[in-house]
Amino acid sequence: xxxxxxxxxxxxxxxxxxxxxxxxxxxxxxxxxxxxxxxxxxxxxxxxxxxxxxxxxxxxxxxxxxxxxxxxxxxxxxxxxxxxxxxxxxxxxxxxxxxxxxxxxxxxxxxxxxxxxxxxxxxxxxxxxxxxxxxxxxxxxxxxxxxxxxxxxxxxxxxxxxxxxxxxxxxxxxxxxxxxxxxxxxxxxxxxxxxxxxxxxxxxxxxxx
Numbered sequence: 645x646x647x648x649x650x651x652x653x654x655x656x657x658x659x660x661x662x663x664x665x666x667x668x669x670x671x672x673x674x675x676x677x678x679x680x681x682x683x684x685x686x687x688x689x690x691x692x693x694x695x696x697x698x699x700x701x702x703x704x705x706x707x708x709x710x711x712x713x714x715x716x717x718x719x720x721x722x723x724x725x726x727x728x729x730x731x732x733x734x735x736x737x738x739x740x741x742x743x744x745x746x747x748x749x750x751x752x753x754x755x756x757x758x759x760x761x762x763x764x765x766x767x768x769x770x771x772x773x774x775x776x777x778x779x780x781x782x783x784x785x786x787x788x789x790x791x792x793x794x795x796x797x798x799x800x801x802x803x804x805x806x807x808x809x810x811x812x813x814x815x816x817x818x819x820x821x822x823x824x825x826x827x828x829x830x831x832x833x834x835x836x837x838x839x840x841x842x843x844x845x846x847x848x849x850x851x852x853x
Contacts, residue, residue: 647684654680655841662834670837671715677841678708681848688852696738696851703734707844725776728817732783735813735847739790739806743797751792755785755814762818777821784814791850802853809846816840 658673682704685697693701710727713720759781763774791810795803816839819832 647680647687651677651680651684651845655845658841659834659838662837670833674837674841675708675711678704678711678844681844684848685852694851696741699734699738699741700848700851703731703738704844704848706730706734721773722776725773725780729780729783732780732787732813735810736783736787736790738847738851739787739794739810742794742803743790745797747793748796752785752789755788756782759785759818773821777818780817780821781814784810784817788814802850805846805853806850809843809848809850812839812843812846816843 654673654677658670658677661667661670661673682701685693685701685704689697706727710724710731713724713727763777763781788807788810791803791807795807797803816836819836819839
């Protein structure tokens with residue numbers, strides 16, 4: 645319980661710093677929140693992680709790496725995108741491991757259709773990073789599909805947390821692509837940071853409860 649309070653407090657400070665435009669402080673607490681989520685995994689598991697928890701741990705680690713690449717320079721944008729593609733694979737694997745039985749193929753069809761529409765809408769602005777956005781979007785769609793399948797099969801609170809977290813992370817990555825190309829919305833940083841941190845916390849919680 646205390647570990648989750650620490651996660652919430654760190655995330656709250658990050659969002660407050662974002663709102664006040666204190667970038668360095670926001671970045672520090674954003675990274676600290678991710679580290680605390682890793683500690684939460686080990687705390688709840690007693691140091692012996694299940695296979696699904698190991699994949700979520702790998703996703704958190706690559707999320708940290710991706711954040712660092714984003715912070716270093718725009719020259720590392722491709723590496724940052726690659727890191728989050730790996731994140732989507734790790735989180736997707738954690739969900740696929742929980743599945744058995746037939747799959748619902750209408751879910752990825754709807755998600756890919758929505759992604760294509762967004763790409764066409766933002767095509768003039770995303771032309772320079774289109775391949776990166778398509779690759780990351782495909783990875784995030786399979787992750788969200790897997791989480792949706794788990795929720796439909798299990799109908800448990802934990803599976804709902806996982807699906808909500810996956811969908812929020814997909815939304816966050818799409819929003820970040822538009823922001824990277826200079827199309828920020830009002831309070832865009834606050835929305836993206838809050839969505840990102842909540843998604844990571846929900847995905848982590850989904851394999852612990």
